Amino acid sequence: MSKLKYLAKRIFKMNYKGFFSTINEVHQKNNKNRIYIFFDIIYCGIKYQAGYIDYKLFEMYKMNNKERSTVITRGINNEILKKYNDLSKSYIFEDKAIFNEKYDKFLKREWLFLKKDNYDEFKEFIKNKKEVIVKPLSLSCGKGVEKIIIKDYSPKKLFDYLLENDKTLIEDVALQHEKISDIYPNSVNTVRIVTLNKIVVAAFIRFGNKNNVVDNFNHGGMVTTIDIKSGEVLYPALDKSGNIYKIHPATNKSIVGLKIPMWEKCKKICIDACEITPEIGYVGWDVCVGPKEPCLIEGNDFPGHDLYQLPVHRKENIGLLPIFEKAMEEKNENSNSN
16 A cells, blocks of 8 residues: 555544644643644654554654654554565464464463363363463453453353353463563563564563553553563563553562563574464564463464554664564565575
8 A cells, every 4th residue: 555545544534533632742742833743743644654643652743754764653564564464364363262273382381262062171171270361262452361260160150151251262371480470470471572574573571560460551561672682671661651660560570671581482482483374474472481481372463563662662762664674675585585
């Protein structure tokens, strides 16, 4: 899709209330003239395929044009998705049961897809377990995920409850490394590793908060980036309300300076997983760093472009587009050499 076509589509579907609200928010933050902000958002839409949410989230009003050109905006992200991901294979990532089946060797935990006729199998599955994680098959962003304490239910009552609420994917609770659990023990604090053309181009870690059992940014969690080479957390975490955390408020443990255990193995499991569905070349992998080895939680064939480019985590106000472009150039070089 050309820039102009993308822009026309965005204008037609735009939430104009949100657009003008953004203008007011930016005005309150930097006192720039509202008319200037209005035209600057339009300019960024035309030049960089940035929506007004990109403009606000990435603080593009604080960036010069050279810096702006390094940001992966929504439009650019959509172009990458269109180029590298075959939509006919998206169902593999969108249906969690199919994903688990396809990527089973990378999960490294037991799981069961619940059906009306497998009660006996379900009883056997939970027999010696203290707790399990249950998930709906198609929801994202941590919606509907629940940790179940087995002794709180009879097997039949739990079976019926899960079917009635469409929580039909049951998994062992993934165990995480003590260094990560020490920071926040109530959720599996997943590492998101983004691969493009089998190359790691971005990474961040999420932590749960406020006794939540999920670490999702949209459910009270917080996020910070990971240095791709060293596996170290160099910046404070940020939550959706804009609060910044150098230490976790629940445990008083330092977030900045954390070195992800077995970092090279974490990257390798994602690169190896790329081989399973090569038609999906741009993936966000959620990884649990276990006590002895990392394992996959899930894969996302529509990686967001927002959480790994936040201003608080940017070095010298530069976005990630140059890293992504390098990965795409390697794709072209490999194709030409073949």
